Amino acid sequence: MISDETKISIIIPVFNEVDSIHNIVSDLRARYPAYEIIVINDGSTDNTAAEAQKAGAKVFSHPYNIGNGAAIKSGIRVATGDILVFMDGDGQHNSENIAELLKYLPEYDMVVGSRANADQASLGRALGNTIYNRFASYVAKFPIKDLTSGFRAVKSNVARNFLYLLPNTYSYPTTITLGILRSGLSVKYVPIRILKRKAGTSNIRLADGVRFFMIIIRICTLFSPMRIFLPVSVTLFLMGLLNYLYTYVMQNRFTNMSVFMFVASIIIFMMSLISEQICQMRFERRATPRPVRVKEPDDNSGRLG
Helix, strand or coil, X not given: CCCCCCCEEEEEEECCCCCCHHHHHHHHHHHCCCCEEEEEEECCCCCHHHHHHHHCCEEEEECCCCCHHHXXXXXXXXXXXXXXXXXXXXXXXXXXXXXXXXXXXXXXXXXXXXXXXXXXXXXXXXXXXXXXXXXXXXXXXXXCCCCCCCCEEEEHHXXXXXXHHCCCCXXXXXXXXXXXXXXXXXXXXXXXXXXXXXXXXXXXXXXXXHHHHHHHHHHHHHHXXXXXXXXXXXXXXXXXXXXXXXXXXXXXXXXHHHHHHHHHHHHHHHHHHHHHHHHHHHHHHCCCCCCCCCCCXXXXXXXXX
């Protein structure tokens, strides 16, 4: 359990959430009066920023819509807390669950609210998230229960250490999760229930699902390349071996296709070795120290540059 002196910052990225943001901030202000509440207005074209400020939040605005991940990065830069809590601005995250997440800090480096499949917006999204979770679990060698959850609490020094890697899109949870696990830091998943969206519509579209998958592939290759390259190499080698056995028995010869598959498998395997070494050296240079120093409460807040 965190101490009473630990400063908490709640970061809420928003884009055109005028119907929900006032109630969210008001509830947070009433429930957690000592916490810093930061709303990053990502170029909203309605009165989202004004409603958030009226409810008592510190509001920082982008001049135009950049992306959910960009808003999170801005929030990390301006937050003054020792622990950062990220939650969505659509009213689906229950503020009561924040206390549940904070129970496991600072024992863990990041605590994530894990949604049940029944809480997903659609069957397709539930299926997609299940595939993402299993693929990421394979890469990270850790049971990831909700890869794309935007409701999480993380130590500020850990979040800032991965700031340079975070994308400007919705896939920031994927990046920071795999980055933390790849660095040997700890993650805890806590079951939560998602509230029904009371107003507005989701900004996530079908095309984002395809982008999510491609981004996950890239991120997994960035953090653990051999877990991606090695199965491809082995598959090509086995295909070449089966093709060779078939052509040798049926035609009594060694075909060019078998040669191509064998050579391709060797090249991909060697590329995986090189990529793994580069990845290891990069993470060793940017390793986060284990001890976490807790700052004294500070009334000064940063500003977007």
